[in-house]
Amino acid sequence: MKIAVMGGDGFIGWPTSLHLSDAGHDVHILDNLSRRWIDTELGVQSLTPMDSIQERTRIWHAETGRRIHFNLIDLAKDYELLKKWLAENRPDAIVHFAEQRAAPYSMKSDRHKNYTVNNNVSATHNLLNALVELQLDAHLIHLGTMGVYGYSTVGAAIPEGYLTVGVETADGDTAQQEILYPSNPGSIYHMTKCLDQLLLQFYAKNDALRITDLHQGIVWGTHTEQTCRHPQLINRFDYDGDYGTVLNRFLIQAAIGYPLTVHGTGGQTRAFIHIQDSVRCIELALKNPPARGSRVEIFNQMTETHRVRDLAEMISRMSGAKIAWLPNPRKEAPENDLIVRNEKFRDLGLDPITLEAGLLSEIVDVARKFAYRVDRSRVPAVSAWTKDIAATIDRDPEGKRLKSVS
Ligand SMILES: O=c1ccn([C@@H]2O[C@H](COP(=O)(O)OP(=O)(O)O[C@H]3O[C@H](CS(=O)(=O)O)[C@@H](O)[C@H](O)[C@H]3O)[C@@H](O)[C@H]2O)c(=O)[nH]1
Known part of the structure; x- marks a missing residue:
């Protein structure tokens, strides 16, 4: 297949591009390189030394003989391009x-x-709009998030995208209706993915676009089979307070002797998936497109759930790292349970990498190897969800006063 990977220079986009190229597909990356500009804005860099996209694709060609094409295009701003x-x-x-x-x-x-609303919603809409205008019947796979569901406390398992509800009819009977699971985002970012869901739903219904939406959990790890093939193919790894995700942050914190930054009681339960499984799921989704005219196909792309404090305690036991129980910069339920249905990928053959099996090698291979590149001052998460919460975040996890909080 000829496959366009929009955002193919990013944390999941790059290993996906390599994986698909390795599987024999003709891969074309479209990317505005915004993650590299945001690194510059925030004054941080990937833990792993990362080459330019042009250099990365050159090395891939030298290693495998396969070409990955790169196009500098901004989906949100360059509609005509x-x-x-x-x-x-x-x-x-x-x-x-x-x-x-x-x-x-x-x-x-x-x-x-x-920026986040304009960028994300415009990028998705521009893409859908162009597909219709060009009468292009490409299968569109959208990276969504588990965060569209929110973290309700009712204890029911989260289905894969759709919920069948009973509604009372005018004559007093109960009719069954299938609806998109009600959105309940916990941040502006997660809200944009909820808005995306509606855009996808409309275009599948109105124009019979073939769309798959992957509701992905928190990705951990950094290597895939292909990124390991050459030092310059390495994936990015974010550890800073904005882009670092919880488990990867704990791993690097343990490696540099920084207290593990648990928000609140750490009672938040979240869904997780290893980066290698993430790219495998994308390939499985590509092989199983929905039929034209059907509803958006939704998969829950996650393999395990964990409570944040359990992760911190596990890494603390393995590494001897201390745990810092911090005021939570986010507005989120302090404790929640999470049960997620994910049979669809399992039925397609996904055999997941578990945290238990994969964690130790990640610490040794990546976190310790590149620990010398960490700027400790970029570790604290200082972005607060409300102005009231911002006032409570005045010290870093090592007890030093933070300069400013916005
Ligand atoms: O140092 C930290 C960082 C985070 N957390 C807590 O860990 C949980 C997860 O935070 P996260 O930053 O790992 O994940 P999140 O903000 O939800 O976003 C990430 O995970 C999402 C999947 S999910 O969480 O919605 O399932 C993806 O969509 C996003 O792109 C990705 O950045 C939150 O309760 C947060 O408060 C800590 O306790 N300490």
Whole structure:
């Protein structure tokens, strides 16, 4: 297949591009390189030394003889350029990662909220709009998030996207109706993914676009089979307070002797998946497109659930790291349970990498190896969900006063 990977320079986009190229597909990356600009804005860098996209694709070609093509295109801002590229290349499938994906970054200030909404919603809509205009029947795979469901306390398992509800009819009977699971986002970023869901639903219904939406959990790990093939193919690894996700942050904190930054009581239960499984799921979704005219196909792309404090305690036991119980910069339920249905990928053959089996090698291979590149001052999460919460975040986990909080 000819596959366009929108956002193919990012944390999941890059290993996905390599995985698909390795599987024999003709891969084309479209990316505006915004993650690299945001690193510059925040004054941080990936834990792993990361080359330019052009250099990465050159090395991939040298190693494998396969080409990955790179196109500098901003999906949100360059609609005409995007349309022209799609018209000329007519891909069979499109994987859409081209969105601002960090919840703390999306909550930093009014400017960051605007940026995240404008970027994410426009990117998704521009893509859908162009597919219809060009009568392009490409299978669109969108990277969504488990966070669209929210963390309700009713204790029922979260289905894969849709919920069948009983509604009372005018004559007093009960009729069954299938609805998108009610959205309940916990950040501006997660809210944009809820808005995306509606865009996808409309275009599948109105224009019979073939769309798969992957509701992905928190990704951990960094290597995949292909990123290990050469030092310059290495994936990025974010540890900072905005882009670092919880488990990867704990791993690097343990490696540098920094207290593990648990927010609140650490009672938040979340869904997780290893990066290697994430790229495998994308390939499985590509092989199983929905039929034209059917509803958006939704998968829960996660393999295990864990409570944040359990993760911290496990890593503390393994590494001797201390745990810092911090005021939570986010507005979220302090404790929640989480049961998630994920049979669809399991039925398609996914055999997941478990935390228990994969964790130790991650600490040794990545966190310790590159610990010298960490700037400790970028570790604290200082982006607060409300102005009231911001006032409570005045010290870093080592007890030093923070300069400013926004
Ligand atoms: O140092 C930290 C960092 C986070 N947390 C807590 O860990 C949980 C998860 O935070 P996270 O930053 O790992 O994940 P999140 O903000 O939800 O976002 C990440 O995970 C999402 C999947 S999910 O969480 O919605 O399932 C993806 O969509 C996003 O792109 C990705 O950045 C939260 O309760 C947070 O308060 C800590 O206790 N300490």
